[in-house]
Amino acid sequence: MTARSVRSSVSYHAGQAAELQVAADYERRGFTIAHHRWRGAGGEIDLIARNDDGLVFIEVKKSTSFDMAAARISQRQINRIFASAAQYLDTEPYGQLTNVRFDAALVDATGAVQIIENAFGQG
Numbered sequence: 001m002t003a004r005s006v007r008s009s010v011s012y013h014a015g016q017a018a019e020l021q022v023a024a025d026y027e028r029r030g031f032t033i034a035h036h037r038w039r040g041a042g043g044e045i046d047l048i049a050r051n052d053d054g055l056v057f058i059e060v061k062k063s064t065s066f067d068m069a070a071a072r073i074s075q076r077q078i079n080r081i082f083a084s085a086a087q088y089l090d091t092e093p094y095g096q097l098t099n100v101r102f103d104a105a106l107v108d109a110t111g112a113v114q115i116i117e118n119a120f121g122q123g
Helices: 003-028 066-071 075-089
Strands: 032-040 043-051 054-062 100-107 113-116
Touching: 003 032, 003 043, 003 054, 003 100, 003 113, 032 075, 043 075, 054 066, 054 075, 066 100, 075 100
Parallel strands: 054 100
Antiparallel strands: 032 043, 043 054, 100 113
16 A cells, blocks of 8 residues: 555545544434435535424535634535535425525544534525
């Protein structure tokens, strides 16, 4: 195994662990996790959560600090999330009229989680 593939594997598993931790946080707050790593035409949505109010599309970012994690979310990525979310909403009973929000879930090096609701100014 090369050093690069080891780093890639470690990052992948750290990302998976962060997603599971964030999913547990949403479940504690009364949400049901509808999907982990849902892939649409625009790209992947890390988590899709549901409660009586509607859906939450969640982008999970892990880094050494909350600020560094937030800085890893690009406008291009946000646009891809919106495109995939629109595709996902086509499967919902109310379609594009479904109540939604887009959250960023940041995980720092200590494993602490910070949720930013409506992080992308939509929903």
